[in-house]
Every structure is written in C-alpha cells, then in structure tokens.
Amino acid sequence: MAGHGGTVYAGCSVFDGAGESSLPDQAIWVREGTVEQVGDRDAVLAAAEPEGVEVVDLGGGHVMPGLINMHVHLGLALPGPMGDAVARGGDADLVLLMAGAARRALHAGVTTARLVGESRYADFALRRSLERGEVVGPRLFTAGHALCCTGGHGHDSDALEADGADGFRRATREQLRAGADLIKVCISGGIAGEHEGIDTPQLTDEEMAAVIGTAHDWGRQVTAHAGPSSVIARAVELGVDGIEHGYQLTEQVCALMAERGVRYVPTITVSRCREFLELHQVPDWMIDRALSAAPEHWASLQRAIAAGVTIVMGSDTPPDAALDGTTATVREMELMAEAGMTPAQVLRSATSGAAEWLGAADRVGTLAPGAAADFLVLDADPAADVAALRTLHTVVQGGEPVRDDRGLLAGRGRR
Structure with missing residues (x-):
C-alpha cells in the first residue's frame, strides 16, 4: 500500500x-x-x-x-468479417466489443485515445463507463459518428449520412448534442469504400463550411478524412483544423497547411498493414487499394515533414494490432521516424503535441x-x-x- x-x-x-x-x-x-x-x-x-x-x-x-493515439476506431468495422460481426450484433455486443478493444489499447501503452468515428453512439456509453471506473481503457475524446454525404466514405460503418448545408449542420449538432469533443467529416473517398476512389471529392464547399462553422461556433474543432490535395486545399481555405490520412499531399498544400496551422495525422500504417488486413479477411479490392496507395502516402508524409506541418500520431489500424513484430501504434511511430522525423518529434507527436490539439495539455x-x-x-x-x-x-x-x-x-x- x-x-x-x-x-x-x-x-x-x-x-x-x-x-x-x-x-x-x-x-x-x-x-x-x-x-x-x-x-x-x-x-x-x-x-x-x-x-x-x-x-x-x-x-x-x-x-x-x-501514448495518445489520435486516430482510433474501437468498433472498427472494415469490409468482411469485422464489419459483418458489428452489423449482426446488438448495441450491447458493440459496447462490449469496444470495451475489449479499449482494454487492449491501454495494455499497448495508449493511455488516451481520440475516437474519430464510432456507430450507434456507443462511444459515449463507453466513455461514461470508463469515467466511472467500471471498465479499463484509455481516456477518451470522441467525435461520435463521422459525417459523410449519402453513399460517402464510411456510410456503411461509422459515418452518418447527410446532404446539403442544412443537412450537415443538423448532423453536426446531433454529434454535439450527444457530447462530441470534436467533429470528424469525410470529404473524399478512401481505402475502405468499395464504390469510390481515394481521390473522389464528396462534399461541396457549402457543406464543408456548414460543418466547420457550426462546430467552431460551439467551440469544437473539425478534422477531415481526406485523400487528394485538391479537396484538402479547399477544406484548409474554409478553416478545417486537421487532416486525417492525406494520401496525396503536394508540396503546395503542405505549405498551405503549415501556414494555416492545420495539423496532420498521417496514419501511415494503413497503407502498410497487409498482415492485419489479411488476418481479418478484408476483400482483395481493399488490400490492393491500401497497398497501391503506399508510395504516394509515404511521399506525402515526407513532404509534410519538410514543410513543417504539425504532425500528430494516430494509427487508424487498431492500436494494439500486431504489425511487423510490434503493435500498430509503435509501428506508426517507427515509420514516422523512418520518414524523417527525429525521435523527440515523434514522441511529442504522441504525447504533448497530441494533448495540445485535444486542449488537454495540462492533464495528459x-x-x-x-x-x-x-x-x-x-x-x-x-x-x-x-x-x-x-x-x-x-x-x-x-x-x-x-x-x-x-x-x-x-x-x-x-x-
């Protein structure tokens, strides 16, 4: 004692x-x-x-x-058996699945996590249970549902569909009503959407502005799932606070992000995680899309480093997932170092730098x-x-x- x-x-x-x-x-x-x-x-x-x-x-x-992992889905529902299991289960099944993932993440060294898309508002129930000490897991900051257009990225997993500026304002307010700490919006296609490309634009400027303006009015930040630079540049000009993935960043958009103070969560492991994808039997089309994105994704991270963009660690691949002999969280950090960040820069991206973005620099x-x-x-x-x-x-x-x-x-x- x-x-x-x-x-x-x-x-x-x-x-x-x-x-x-x-x-x-x-x-x-x-x-x-x-x-x-x-x-x-x-x-x-x-x-x-x-x-x-x-x-x-x-x-x-x-x-x-x-560690603070800034891109986590505790109820990850990728195409294939993972997604099928989540879809078949009830709300209690989902919360228990997420609680198990939270415990494993904590044991992997992730003591704080930012959730950027969960379904059925189960993340808020889990957060309350964690705060009461009923289960163990990382301290949670959560976006609730991600937001997407009809048929947009994540519509079949963790994203809430909306259309038009008014529709996106309402969807944003619904997440805020539930207790969201931030808003996540999908503004382009991605790796896990079968009927889209990574470079598919998915929101109009009016829709993006509605999300960003509403969230900012409520004192919340907005981070965007995004692939191509053309879409990212529009979001940056409209005032987005962060970019997730950024598979196709140009030098010009990196310079713009650095100038505007837009943070970047590269999730570099998602285009280098064949081991994880094959283990979970995701479809061949998704494996091919993930691996084919890898060269430009890597170049994008290196351009962001060179431009002085503020980079924050987030794995997207589950924090505890086995990857190259370690966890996805550690492998994410190793890859960031291999891309050109110093060890101290990488460590701060997963500790004090992440905490600053969360507005919790005095706590974690x-x-x-x-x-x-x-x-x-x-x-x-x-x-x-x-x-x-x-x-x-x-x-x-x-x-x-x-x-x-x-x-x-x-x-x-x-x-």
Whole structure:
C-alpha cells in the first residue's frame, strides 16, 4: 500500500513529453493519481519522504508519458468479417466489443485515445463507463459518428449520412448534442469504400463550411478524412483544423497547411498493414487499394515533414494490432521516424503535441506537476530511438498500474 503521501517511482530516466532527450537519475512522485513532482531523484525523495511515501525502484527503466493515439476506431468495422460481426450484433455486443478493444489499447501503452468515428453512439456509453471506473481503457475524446454525404466514405460503418448545408449542420449538432469533443467529416473517398476512389471529392464547399462553422461556433474543432490535395486545399481555405490520412499531399498544400496551422495525422500504417488486413479477411479490392496507395502516402508524409506541418500520431489500424513484430501504434511511430522525423518529434507527436490539439495539455501527454500520472516503463531510451517502445513492460494510468509484466509494482492496480 502507498503511504498517505503517495508513491515515488525512482531508479529511472525520464522523457517528460516536451523535451528533446531523457534525463537520467530521475524520480516521479505520484499522489492521488496525479504527478506531484518530477526531477532529480535525490531532490524528489527529499521533498516526498516527510509525507510518508512508498518508494518503488524501477530498476533503471526508461519512463515516458502514456501514448495518445489520435486516430482510433474501437468498433472498427472494415469490409468482411469485422464489419459483418458489428452489423449482426446488438448495441450491447458493440459496447462490449469496444470495451475489449479499449482494454487492449491501454495494455499497448495508449493511455488516451481520440475516437474519430464510432456507430450507434456507443462511444459515449463507453466513455461514461470508463469515467466511472467500471471498465479499463484509455481516456477518451470522441467525435461520435463521422459525417459523410449519402453513399460517402464510411456510410456503411461509422459515418452518418447527410446532404446539403442544412443537412450537415443538423448532423453536426446531433454529434454535439450527444457530447462530441470534436467533429470528424469525410470529404473524399478512401481505402475502405468499395464504390469510390481515394481521390473522389464528396462534399461541396457549402457543406464543408456548414460543418466547420457550426462546430467552431460551439467551440469544437473539425478534422477531415481526406485523400487528394485538391479537396484538402479547399477544406484548409474554409478553416478545417486537421487532416486525417492525406494520401496525396503536394508540396503546395503542405505549405498551405503549415501556414494555416492545420495539423496532420498521417496514419501511415494503413497503407502498410497487409498482415492485419489479411488476418481479418478484408476483400482483395481493399488490400490492393491500401497497398497501391503506399508510395504516394509515404511521399506525402515526407513532404509534410519538410514543410513543417504539425504532425500528430494516430494509427487508424487498431492500436494494439500486431504489425511487423510490434503493435500498430509503435509501428506508426517507427515509420514516422523512418520518414524523417527525429525521435523527440515523434514522441511529442504522441504525447504533448497530441494533448495540445485535444486542449488537454495540462492533464495528459506530459510528466509535469498537476498532470495525470499516466506513464510507461521501457527497457531502452525512446528519445534515442522510438523502437525502444518495443521494450514496453509497464503501464500506469492515473497512478494505477494496469500492466506490470516484471512485477515491479508488486501486483497493485487494475487489470
């Protein structure tokens, strides 16, 4: 049991989510689920010991904030058996499926997730259950249903169909009424739509403006599923806040995104996940479309990096999915580094940078006084090489251990 003053985790190096490198000989004082103090081991212990703390030695581990995955579908319903299972099940089946996915994501190190399209408003029920502590999973920020035109991208899974400016205003307000933290709108085709191309424009300027204006009036941001630069440029000019996927970005549209402060979630694994797609028996047409998108998708990410676009990590492929010997979340981060981002840039894209976009920079994505005590323990230094995340063995969320492969935390916490 922790003392009344909380717990000090010592014997570790720390990457705090905001810096360029990890600092050695650090300690983290956690009390009532939040970070009380982090810094030099001796200084933290000197401050904490009079409070009656428990001290846990992390055995030289490397600590960083819990990951924030900014493009997640806990009820993912791709064409094939995955989609069939969701369609056949009732609402209770869907919530339980999503709860299982949430637990696996948390164990994979994702302590906060942004949901960008779920069906039947099950995400709000799950979020309430998580907040009450009835189930375990990431802290959730959710868009509710994505929005699309009639027959548009996602209409047969997680998107709500609308047409015309008035129709999209109403659909936006319906998500806000349900409690949406943001709005997701599909403005072009994508990989998972059989009767569309990635470059198919799907919304008029009036429809996009209706979504963006309504959401902004309510203090919410809008992120857009989008493939081609021609469509993305129109959305950026209209004031969209973020772009998901961006399969076909030109240098010119990257420069425009950088100038306007539009964030980019590349989801680079979705065009490199043959292993996952084949495992889940998606149709051949979808596998072919995903893999054929890969060269231009990769070039788009590199153009965005070169242009100075703010890039935020999101996998789209389920956070815990097996991919190239690790999870999709870790593989996403490795690919971002391979494309040209520094390890620190990649880590911030999945911690403090993501938290800033969520408007939660004081609560998650950092190890600083007052923030939630969400952190991971690794065997290697992620600030030197993001592949160190493959050595993850301990996950703590809100000061409660939720994964403890080495028994460092003596079996405390939730499972």
